[in-house]
Amino acid sequence: MSNRKTRHGTGVRKAFSWLWMIIGLVYFFLPLAATFLFSLKGKKGVLSFVAYQHVFADPKFLKTFGFSLEMSILTVIIGLALIVPTAIWIHLKLPKAKPVIEFFTLLPFVIPPIILAFGLIRIYSRPPFAIVSSPLLLVAGYVIIAFPYIYKSVDAGLRAMDLRGLTEAAQSLGAGWLTLLFQVILPNLRTALLSALFLTFAIVIGELTLAVLLAWPAFGPYMALMGRNLAYEPAALAILSFGMTWGAIGLIQAVSRGRPGQGSNLGGTH
Amino acid sequence: MTAHPERGVPATGPGAAPERPGVVQTPDDPGPRGAIAKRAPRKWPLAWLGLVPFLLFVFAFMLLPTFSIVTGSFEDGKGNFTMDNFVHLFRPDILDSYLITIKVSGATALLGGLLGFLIAYAITLGGLPKPFRSFMATFSGVASNFAGVPLAFAFISTLGRVGFVTVLLRTVFGIDLYGAGFNLYSFWGLSLTYTYFQIPLMVLIITPALDGMKKEWREAAENLGASPLQYWARVGIPVLLPSLLAALILLFGNAFGAYATAYALTGGLINLVPILIGAQIRGNVLHDSQLGYALAFGMVIVMTISILAYSWLQRLSSRWVK
Numbered sequence: 198m199s200n201r202k203t204r205h206g207t208g209v210r211k212a213f214s215w216l217w218m219i220i221g222l223v224y225f226f227l228p229l230a231a232t233f234l235f236s237l238k239g240k241k242g243v244l245s246f247v248a249y250q251h252v253f254a255d256p257k258f259l260k261t262f263g264f265s266l267e268m269s270i271l272t273v274i275i276g277l278a279l280i281v282p283t284a285i286w287i288h289l290k291l292p293k294a295k296p297v298i299e300f301f302t303l304l305p306f307v308i309p310p311i312i313l314a315f316g317l318i319r320i321y322s323r324p325p326f327a328i329v330s331s332p333l334l335l336v337a338g339y340v341i342i343a344f345p346y347i348y349k350s351v352d353a354g355l356r357a358m359d360l361r362g363l364t365e366a367a368q369s370l371g372a373g374w375l376t377l378l379f380q381v382i383l384p385n386l387r388t389a390l391l392s393a394l395f396l397t398f399a400i401v402i403g404e405l406t407l408a409v410l411l412a413w414p415a416f417g418p419y420m421a422l423m424g425r426n427l428a429y430e431p432a433a434l435a436i437l438s439f440g441m442t443w444g445a446i447g448l449i450q451a452v453s454r455g456r457p458g459q460g461s462n463l464g465g466t467h
Numbered sequence: 468m469t470a471h472p473e474r475g476v477p478a479t480g481p482g483a484a485p486e487r488p489g490v491v492q493t494p495d496d497p498g499p500r501g502a503i504a505k506r507a508p509r510k511w512p513l514a515w516l517g518l519v520p521f522l523l524f525v526f527a528f529m530l531l532p533t534f535s536i537v538t539g540s541f542e543d544g545k546g547n548f549t550m551d552n553f554v555h556l557f558r559p560d561i562l563d564s565y566l567i568t569i570k571v572s573g574a575t576a577l578l579g580g581l582l583g584f585l586i587a588y589a590i591t592l593g594g595l596p597k598p599f600r601s602f603m604a605t606f607s608g609v610a611s612n613f614a615g616v617p618l619a620f621a622f623i624s625t626l627g628r629v630g631f632v633t634v635l636l637r638t639v640f641g642i643d644l645y646g647a648g649f650n651l652y653s654f655w656g657l658s659l660t661y662t663y664f665q666i667p668l669m670v671l672i673i674t675p676a677l678d679g680m681k682k683e684w685r686e687a688a689e690n691l692g693a694s695p696l697q698y699w700a701r702v703g704i705p706v707l708l709p710s711l712l713a714a715l716i717l718l719f720g721n722a723f724g725a726y727a728t729a730y731a732l733t734g735g736l737i738n739l740v741p742i743l744i745g746a747q748i749r750g751n752v753l754h755d756s757q758l759g760y761a762l763a764f765g766m767v768i769v770m771t772i773s774i775l776a777y778s779w780l781q782r783l784s785s786r787w788v789k
Contacts (some may be wrong), residue, residue: 214588217593218595220582220585221582229621231631231632235625235630235631279520279521282517286518287518291514298518301521301529307773308533308724308770310727311741311763312766315532315744315759316534316536317532319532319536319539337527337528340524340528399612400612404727405726405727406726406730410748420616421731424616424623435618438616438617442609442612446605446608447609
């Protein structure tokens with residue numbers, strides 16, 4: 198009797214689960230489907246991709262997209278250059294410092310970009326550090342925003358390998374620090390580095406807050422401007438953005454398949 | 468490229484820098500001092516040197532800027548000490564903007580938190596087929612990153628005045644959303660839009676906690692004759708409570724600081740705190756430049772409280788989730 202009760206409970210539980218799963222799927226996909234259909238209405242009376250053609254034909258689209266792409270590449274390079282050696286150092290020499298670094302890499306989660314932008318402008322728009330007109334300040338801000346994601350990927354990658362064992366093996370074979378880093382550790386971190394790359398790309402490419410407040414002609418502000426003036430093209434842009442985010446996250450899943458502790462990704466810039 | 472030179476940020480010394488990077492030298496662990504002394508005492512400071520580039524960067528581009536907001540809110544336009552900015556915080560329009568921001572953040576944290584929890588339940592304990600779980604996990608990663616301008620566009624295309632669903636409901640079902648008082652550019656519209664990134668965030672945060680619920684607890688409860696409702700009321704929810712609250716706080720902070728989505732959606736029609744700060748930075752609307760600092764300081768306070776509460780709750784919940 199208790200058995201039957203349990204089975205009945207399982208049935209109810211399953212139905213309950215299906216219900217919320219379906220509600221969730223509707224909430225997620227209805228706006229996407231509606232946006233897609235809306236983006237096809239660029240020409241009166243027929244469904245067409247004319248809105249997409251307009252988007253791609255706009256020279257500003259390529260220009261701003263290229264700018265944001267450059268920024269995301271610089272962000273990845275600087276972010277990895279800062280995080281990878283630090284994370285390796287902590288794993289090998291200073292496990293004690295882990296909570297400190299983790300705290301600092303999580304802090305950007307709770308500092309809203311608007312506060313970060315405000316503070317960066319205040320500090321760096323006057324002597325002795327008047328660098329507000331250099332794109333490097335924008336990149337610095339992006340590196341901060343991307344810290345949690347980059348650190349998480351790199352840390353997961355380091356934990357998945359036997360760093361100490363590899364280091365000792367390499368050193369006992371006579372490898373120096375550079376050989377160790379470039380020939381042993383980095384190749385093993387490939388997956389982690391790729392997921393850091395794609396995540397950073399997904400975050401930076403459409404970022405609005407820092408770009409708009411530091412007054413850069415990036416892709417985010419360009420999209421926002423389109424939204425003010427046009428109807429169907431923004432819908433097309435939204436679909437393209439979603440496709441890119443999905444592509445970036447999908448690539449992370451693809452490269453990290455079968456590896457533990459990777460491919461998790463929280464939040465974004467809202 | 469000159470970014471707002473007209474904003475004349477008050478010229479004080481470079482930020483008073485109270486957070487010394489002293490962390491570098493202090494092993495933050497006063498407890499086993501004897502143990503450190505026993506092992507080569509001079510080794511630690513050297514090893515900590517390896518963290519200097521990282522810590523310097525964090526200091527220069529995160530801590531210093533954030534802290535300068537705090538000092539700025541105590542200064543008048545000429546850099547002298549004042550408390551006036553905080554008096555302005557109690558102006559009715561400013562209070563209103565805090566109120567609406569808190570309302571939007573609270574509503575979306577609760578709504579997104581509830582839906583996200585139920586979906587996370589469905590993919591963990593709910594017994595749905597495995598593929599759903601990995602799909603939902605991936606999708607949540609995408610959707611929680613799908614925010615800002617494109618998300619605003621998606622909702623305008625869906626529920627805007629000529630949005631797809633709005634038109635569909637009106638022409639096919641005869642339901643006039645906007646006639647019934649709905650407006651995407653108002654509280655509910657904004658909340659519905661924010662909820663889109665709150666749900667997947669909740670799924671990502673709460674899934675590990677649900678995974679930590681031991682099957683034995685449920686079985687023990689059932690063997691003792693508890694109904695599912697009793698199990699959840701007496702065991703499930705109490706165990707999950709710290710995790711749930713921590714997640715809700717994170718969602719609240721997430722919405723509270725959101726700028727891009729609101730900027731693209733309402734174009735500044737709703738006076739959310741981030742929107743006001745943005746207008747301040749861009750140098751229009753409020754002609755009181757110091758007010759921006761006070762507004763931002765208020766935000767820093769809200770965030771600080773959230774972090775403290777969050778880490779406290781995390782510590783509570785780590786008792787169960789291991």
